[in-house]
Amino acid sequence: MVENMSKYIFEQKLFLGFVTKVSTKMITAHIPSSKYINKFFDYGDEFHGGLVNSFVVLEGEKYGFICRVVGVEIPEKERLEISTEALKKQDFHPLIKLEIQSMFSYQDMSFIKSLSDHPNVGAKVYIAREEVINLYLKQIELKGYDLKTNKFATLLSNSNSSVDFSLQNIFSRHAAIVGTTGSGKSWTTAMLVENMINNNQKVMLLDATGEYEKTANQYKTDSVKVEFGSSHFMDYKELTLEDLFYLVKPSTSSQFPKLKAAIKSLKLLEREEEILEEKGYVKQRGDGVKSLIKKGKRKDQLKEIEDRNAIHLEKNDLNFNILALPAQIENECVWDSSRNSSEKFGDVDNNSLGFCTTLITRINALLDNQYFEGVFNFSRTGGSSNLSKDFEEFLENDKNLLYINLKDIPFLFDLREVVADTLAKKALSIARIGKMKENPCLLIVDEAHQFMNKTISNDYDTFKLEAFDSIAKEGRKYGLFLCITTQLPRDIPLRTLSQIGTFIVHRIINQRDKEIIQNSLPVSNQDIVSSLSELGQGEILLSSIDIKQPLMLKVAKPKYVPDSNTPIFK
Numbered sequence: 047m048v049e050n051m052s053k054y055i056f057e058q059k060l061f062l063g064f065v066t067k068v069s070t071k072m073i074t075a076h077i078p079s080s081k082y083i084n085k086f087f088d089y090g091d092e093f094h095g096g097l098v099n100s101f102v103v104l105e106g107e108k109y110g111f112i113c114r115v116v117g118v119e120i121p122e123k124e125r126l127e128i129s130t131e132a133l134k135k136q137d138f139h140p141l142i143k144l145e146i147q148s149m150f151s152y153q154d155m156s157f158i159k160s161l162s163d164h165p166n167v168g169a170k171v172y173i174a175r176e177e178v179i180n181l182y183l184k185q186i187e188l189k190g191y192d193l194k195t196n197k198f199a200t201l202l203s204n205s206n207s208s209v210d211f212s213l214q215n216i217f218s219r220h221a222a223i224v225g226t227t228g229s230g231k232s233w234t235t236a237m238l239v240e241n242m243i244n245n246n247q248k249v250m251l252l253d254a255t256g257e258y259e260k261t262a263n264q265y266k267t268d269s270v271k272v273e274f275g276s277s278h279f280m281d282y283k284e285l286t287l288e289d290l291f292y293l294v295k296p297s298t299s300s301q302f303p304k305l306k307a308a309i310k311s312l313k314l315l316e317r318e319e320e321i322l323e324e325k326g327y328v329k330q331r332g333d334g335v336k337s338l339i340k341k342g343k344r345k346d347q348l349k350e351i352e353d354r355n356a357i358h359l360e361k362n363d364l365n366f367n368i369l370a371l372p373a374q375i376e377n378e379c380v381w382d383s384s385r386n387s388s389e390k391f392g393d394v395d396n397n398s399l400g401f402c403t404t405l406i407t408r409i410n411a412l413l414d415n416q417y418f419e420g421v422f423n424f425s426r427t428g429g430s431s432n433l434s435k436d437f438e439e440f441l442e443n444d445k446n447l448l449y450i451n452l453k454d455i456p457f458l459f460d461l462r463e464v465v466a467d468t469l470a471k472k473a474l475s476i477a478r479i480g481k482m483k484e485n486p487c488l489l490i491v492d493e494a495h496q497f498m499n500k501t502i503s504n505d506y507d508t509f510k511l512e513a514f515d516s517i518a519k520e521g522r523k524y525g526l527f528l529c530i531t532t533q534l535p536r537d538i539p540l541r542t543l544s545q546i547g548t549f550i551v552h553r554i555i556n557q558r559d560k561e562i563i564q565n566s567l568p569v570s571n572q573d574i575v576s577s578l579s580e581l582g583q584g585e586i587l588l589s590s591i592d593i594k595q596p597l598m599l600k601v602a603k604p605k606y607v608p609d610s611n612t613p614i615f616k
Contacts, residue, residue, distance in 0.1 A: 055175055056103070062077060062083070062142075064168055068167060073145075074142070075144060077139060080140060091176065098115055098117065099115065101115070101182075102173060103173075108163055112178065112179075113147060118140055147595045148185075148594055150182075157186075159188060176207060186595070188215075193212060193245045193247070196241060199602055215592035218522065219591060220521075221528075222530050222550070224549065224551055225554060226553050228583065230583045230584035231552055232531075232608040233610075234552070235608070236261055239490065243446045243447060251448070252450050252452060252490065254453070254492050254497075255453055258449065258492070258608050260609050261604075270445050272436070274452070279432065280422060280432075282424060283366075284468065287306075291305075292463070292464055292500075294408050294409050300402060304379060304398065304402050313366045315328065315370075321351065335370045336370060338374065340378070346389060368424055372406045376399060408459075462497070463497050466491070467513045470491075474513060474520075474521060474524075477525060493533075497511070498514050499539045518541075530542075550588050551587040553582070554578040555579050560578060
């Protein structure tokens, strides 16, 4: 079929016009008669020349060219003559603007990603046959791989032309699915999850709203479902100091140093409880919670124990009993020296304690909150599973989907952001030790703007939650790939967007978002970007550095549709 195709793709009945202008980016063709753009049928096939986003082929000297129609217009001198009657009786001579997609060999119809050659002025333009378009689509990727999507989408201009891509080319340099509310992002995400699972690949899905819960339920035998507070918890000891600072937000020059000192003391108590009790530094409450006391105690003995554990005390973790933290902050609020002896700590510093009162109140509120208890299991009770353990098992077993539902986690204390960032850090730490090299994992972050670009500042430092940014920069070499979905690309850090290799763009209206997408695309084509606000539901612009040209597509309906419908007034 390929050998004979070049003989009939330039048939006269498909003739459309002649090339009249050639530039590096755009070609203009003259259509001798408006009859050439009329719809007609040939052996049951429909042809309609000159439609925007349709394809044409150009007959060059050495190579053929496949082009996309980006515009059609009537010459200015003929516009004044247009009327309903004139359109019926007179002949007009439209101009079409074309964008070269690829050139192809006449011998074997192989498509080449290169502009080493251009058509000459006077080259003939023909309507592209469906077979040519489909052959081009099969070669649209710069490099082919075995694992591909199955009936992922069709061309926007031709529903008979199915388009599929290799999973490697979509995700190997990370991906972003962007678009306004109701534009079809959820369907696209569900289709990609479906194709990953059908190809026996690992997917970790962070669902901010719970809209994929029913979808995850359909993959019962292939998935692990995580519901914080009921089925799973995240060990608070795996949080970092920055995470805790982000949650409790220490302020002023008094709170931050006292919080750090309290953490250091509790870490020391965790490691040296026996010797500290022996020397009288430990106080136990009625509920059994122990803290380290300094008031009136010798400084040199405590300093000696601290020095022996210096390396562990400086680690960026929360390896201590967090239930003792409010009491420990109070214990830190003492004078550096006693009035009677410089070798001992002094009495309570009421000024420092006063400054720390709001911090202690916030921490107590955090520890007493049922949602925080459900997520972090502060009291170390309950029958839920440790997510970290199940995550590591997920990478080793035959399950394909790790579904993490964040919908019931409140926005209080910025808990959602910390949980998502901690999950991302955990995934990256596992990837760094080589556990994803042989079996790569795709991390999909729904509503990514809720979790990215978050910072907290105090008088000393600015702390950023940037685990997702780290995955974007280094996850690829470890086998951890990132796919974000968002309706607000302007809220995603530019340093993250710059690492994205594949953009799946739904309808976008905001001008700032359009500019960000245009600057992020490998091909900045103004005609493509300007059309983004006109896309219908499920219609996308797909652009990737591993695909020869951006494509306008219609995504197929997933087998399991997410719960993303807008409620109807009744």
